Amino acid sequence: MPAFTARPVTPADLPLISGFAESAETLFYFFPKAHFPLGAAQLASALAERQHGIVLLRDEQPVAYANLLKVVPGEYASLGNLVVAPAARGQGAARALIEHLEHLARTNFAIRELRAACFNHNSAGLLCYQQLGFSPFAMEPRQDWQGRAVMLLHLRRAIPC
Template sequence: MFSHRAAASQDFNEIAKFPQDARELFFMYPKGVYPLTADQLEKAASTRIRPTVVLHGDHVAGYCNIIEVIEDSSWLGNFIVNPSYRGMGAGKYLIEAMKEVAKSELQVNRFRLLCHSTNTDALLFYTKLGFKPFDSNIQTDNEGKPIVGIKMEVTL
C-alpha cells in the first residue's frame, strides 16, 4: 500500500501544505515560519540525513528526515503526515522505514525523537510504536509559552 523514497525538490511544495496551522508547524518544525514554504523545508532538508517521503501511489503521504547521529543514536526530525492520510498507517510505515535506515545504514542502536508535551496525539502515536521517554527539558512554544520537550527513544 505504501512505499518510500528520497524526498525530491518538487515534493516540498506539497509537504509545505501539510501543517494545518502554526501550532502544527511548530510540532513538525519549530524553527519554521507559518505559513511554511517549500524553500524553508528544502533548506532544512539540505542539512539533514536521508530526507524521505512515504508515498501512496503517486501521492506524498508523509515526510521526515534524520536530524543527526550522536554516538549510537539517530534523531528523527520534521516528521509529518499528510492530513488526508492520517490514521491510515502512513506514519507507522514511515517510522519503520526510518528505523531501518538508522539500524542498517547509520548503524546505530537507538532511534530518538523529541515530542512536545502539548502534542498528545503524537505522544500516543510514538508510545504505540514502542518509544519510551528518557529525558525532558523546558522549552518555549510558538506562542512564547513554556512547554516540556519529551525526549523519547526506541532500541533498534
C-alpha cells in the same frame, strides 16, 4: 487500503509537504524553528542540514515526510521533521515512515537506538510514539509559537540486533 512506499524526497515534493502544516500549531510540532505559513525554501534549508529526507507515498502521492536530524554511527539516530498529510493521519503512515527510517539508519549506520522528540501538547504524536515502543528519557522546557511554556519530551526505543 493501498500499501505505502517510500523514496528520497525531491525538490518538487517540498511545496506539497509544506502544505501538510495546515496551522501554526501543526507546523510547531513538526518544525519548531519555522515560521507559518511554511514555504518550500524553509523546508529545503532544514533538509540541507539533515540526512535521508524521505517521503512516504500512497498511490504515488506523498502522504508523509521525515528525515534524520542527527546520526551517531553505531549508537543512535534522531528523527526530524516528521509530518503526515491531514487526510492521511491515523492510517499508519507515521508508523510506516518511522519503520523505513529506522531500517535506513540501522543498515547505513548500525544504530542501536532510534530517538524522537515530541511536545507535551501533541497528544496524537505522543500516543503514536508510545504505540511504537518509544519511552521518554529527558525533558526540555521550551516556548511554543505564541511564547507559552511547553515541554519537549525526548523519546527513544532500542533497536533489536
